[in-house]
Amino acid sequence: MRNFILDEMLHDLGVDMPTNKTSSADGIEWNLTDFYESLDDPNIERDLNKALKRADDFAEKYRGKIEELKLTPSEFKEAMDEYENIYELMAKIGSFAVLSYSVDTQDPDRGALYAKAQEKSSEVKNKLIFFQLEWQSLDDENADKYMESDELDKYSSLIRHWRRYTPYMLSEREEQLVESLQNTAKKAFVRLFDETIGDIEVPIEIEGEEKKMVLDQALSLLFENDRDVRKKAKEGVTKALKDKNKLLTFIFNNIVLNHDTISEFRDYPHPMTPRNLDNRVDKDTVDALMEACINNVEMVHKFYEIKKDLLGYDKLYDYDRYNPLPGAPSEITFEESKKKVLNAFERFSPQMREVAEKFFDNSWIDAQLKPGKRGGAFSASTVPSVHPYILLNFTDKPRDAMTMAHELGHGIHQYLARKQGYLQQSTPLTTAEMASVFGEMLLFDKMLEEEDPETKLALIGNKLQSDFATVFRQVVMTRFELSLHEARKEKGELKPQQICELWLEANEKEFGESVELTDDYGWWWSYVLHFVHYPFYCYAYAFGELLVLALYGLYKEQGQEFVPKYIELLSRGGSEDPKDLLAEIGVDITDPEFWQKGLSVLWEHLDTMENLLKETE
Numbered sequence: 001m002r003n004f005i006l007d008e009m010l011h012d013l014g015v016d017m018p019t020n021k022t023s024s025a026d027g028i029e030w031n032l033t034d035f036y037e038s039l040d041d042p043n044i045e046r047d048l049n050k051a052l053k054r055a056d057d058f059a060e061k062y063r064g065k066i067e068e069l070k071l072t073p074s075e076f077k078e079a080m081d082e083y084e085n086i087y088e089l090m091a092k093i094g095s096f097a098v099l100s101y102s103v104d105t106q107d108p109d110r111g112a113l114y115a116k117a118q119e120k121s122s123e124v125k126n127k128l129i130f131f132q133l134e135w136q137s138l139d140d141e142n143a144d145k146y147m148e149s150d151e152l153d154k155y156s157s158l159i160r161h162w163r164r165y166t167p168y169m170l171s172e173r174e175e176q177l178v179e180s181l182q183n184t185a186k187k188a189f190v191r192l193f194d195e196t197i198g199d200i201e202v203p204i205e206i207e208g209e210e211k212k213m214v215l216d217q218a219l220s221l222l223f224e225n226d227r228d229v230r231k232k233a234k235e236g237v238t239k240a241l242k243d244k245n246k247l248l249t250f251i252f253n254n255i256v257l258n259h260d261t262i263s264e265f266r267d268y269p270h271p272m273t274p275r276n277l278d279n280r281v282d283k284d285t286v287d288a289l290m291e292a293c294i295n296n297v298e299m300v301h302k303f304y305e306i307k308k309d310l311l312g313y314d315k316l317y318d319y320d321r322y323n324p325l326p327g328a329p330s331e332i333t334f335e336e337s338k339k340k341v342l343n344a345f346e347r348f349s350p351q352m353r354e355v356a357e358k359f360f361d362n363s364w365i366d367a368q369l370k371p372g373k374r375g376g377a378f379s380a381s382t383v384p385s386v387h388p389y390i391l392l393n394f395t396d397k398p399r400d401a402m403t404m405a406h407e408l409g410h411g412i413h414q415y416l417a418r419k420q421g422y423l424q425q426s427t428p429l430t431t432a433e434m435a436s437v438f439g440e441m442l443l444f445d446k447m448l449e450e451e452d453p454e455t456k457l458a459l460i461g462n463k464l465q466s467d468f469a470t471v472f473r474q475v476v477m478t479r480f481e482l483s484l485h486e487a488r489k490e491k492g493e494l495k496p497q498q499i500c501e502l503w504l505e506a507n508e509k510e511f512g513e514s515v516e517l518t519d520d521y522g523w524w525w526s527y528v529l530h531f532v533h534y535p536f537y538c539y540a541y542a543f544g545e546l547l548v549l550a551l552y553g554l555y556k557e558q559g560q561e562f563v564p565k566y567i568e569l570l571s572r573g574g575s576e577d578p579k580d581l582l583a584e585i586g587v588d589i590t591d592p593e594f595w596q597k598g599l600s601v602l603w604e605h606l607d608t609m610e611n612l613l614k615e616t617e
């Protein structure tokens with residue numbers, strides 16, 4: 001089932017993100033008063049009660065009506081409007097709660113409001129769930145009549161999509177039980193995981209002195225030029241993860257079993273089925289994508305051979321994967337980054353710049369570094385009656401500028417799609433990463449123009465490195481997850497060492513002989529939040545990236561003609577399946593050749609790199 005509230009609101013950048021102590025983003029905080037004045041604003045309680053009351057009224061008015069064929073299409077539409085409004089109201093509270101919590105996870109009041117919003121949203125969901133279930137249980141003939149009626153046009157794609165879950169439904173009572181029990185099962189493990197990772201202190205010896213740092217901060221050291229620092233970061237992170245390995249292994253085992261148990265009760269043919277349904281893509285498309293990546297993995301080996309030579313090393317290790325190539329700019333302030341991103345967006349479309357500026361001018365961004373703040377970055381769509389908010393942890397590194405472009409891409413997409421209404425504003429994950437990666441491409445191209453061959457070489461190399469993390473690494477992660485589910489099923493509760501082996505095995509396929517993965521690296525599955533929060537999320541990054549590379553190719557071909565089509569695509573939000581929305585701008589995602597097209601762009605980058613290398617010698 002789709003979870004409309006809280007669960008799918010956070011879109012993360014799937015690579016390791018840093019947090020330092022201070023940066024040029026100090027004081028860049030978001031202002032959440034567009035939701036509520038403060039944590040103890042009496043309107044929160046009032047809205048909660050209102051949502052519960054309206055959910056009760058809704059149930060009283062509509063229960064049994066679809067089943068008994070007592071709704072005209074226009075009454076059905078009226079019911080959908082009210083259903084959407086109740087969800088939106090709940091999501092407003094939920095958004096405020098989760099965003100407040102994100103910037104201070106150690107504050108018990110914020111934790112309490114977050115938990116309360118989750119519980120109450122389950123309660124509302126339970127009251128409303130009958131409506132979707134009745135719709136899904138309706139016979140095809142009568143369902144078709146509704147889906148074809150003009151009155152229901154606004155919701156036709158959505159209610160059609162709901163019908164796809166029909167074969168996997170449980171009874172209403174069972175659905176309610178699953179929903180309620182997840183608070184003490186999956187959701188509880190997710191929170192335990194977040195708090196465990198949040199509490200981690202990584203011991204790292206720098207200049208003879210042992211320092212303790214949070215995990216994100218330690219991971220950010222992998223981007224340092226000093227190899228010794230990277231090696232120490234690797235050792236520190238490994239030690240910290242090993243210290244928690246019993247608890248983390250337990251969490252992973254339960255998350256996997258929880259997923260598989262529910263899948264079994266629902267008769268899903270495959271553990272990925274619920275994710276693919278939510279993503280509104282079929283398994284064949286995903287398989288084609290994964291296979292295309294595996295067939296092109298040689299590109300990664302070739303790249304790391306070049307990197308090894310450029311750095312003058314005999315051998316590359318896992319902690320040599322992310323450090324930038326020499327010659328790239330090493331610092332950028334928040335203001336400079338803002339300027340570059342806005343200019344890059346403006347060149348594509350002034351409208352894009354205009355929307356992006358709103359985020360800065362109205363304090364819709366929280367970018368400063370703060371103890372207790374959640375790591376990484378996201379853009380939360382929240383609700384159409386408010387607007388999206390963006391969280392960054394800006395550390396003055398060039399890739400923070402990329403992350404800024406990434407999240408603003410999301411933000412613009414979410415902002416434009418608000419007109420589709422709460423239930424249809426969000427795209428499935430597969431196309432959720434489309435606008436973000438496109439935003440990165442715009443920034444990258446703009447930056448490239450301004451540089452000499454040596455800097456260009458470094459920039460392209462670094463971009464490829466990060467593209468590999470978005471494409472190949474995510475496919476590795478998906479394959480790891482698949483193997484995890486298989487092993488859990490075959491062997492029962494897995495021991496830490498068994499998971500380490502699966503992790504190394506999946507990763508070795510990406511790097512081949514080009515990078516040696518140390519035994520320490522075997523433990524690095526255990527902090528990846530996607531596995532815990534959003535099973536099988538990761539392939540959506542690869543999907544999004546390759547999709548964008550192909551779209552960007554179209555933009556280069558068509559020039560300004562492409563711009564209004566792209567903006568229209570964004571503003572359609574999740575109102576149709578990705579396949580149909582993309583077909584309108586001439587892209588066929590069911591064609592295996594399509595994925596190869598995206599990968600060819602990466603091959604071209606690699607060629608450019610080799611040519612620049614000859615030029616600079």
Ligand SMILES: [Zn+2]
Pocket residue numbers: 011012013406410432433436
């Ligand atoms: Zn993203």
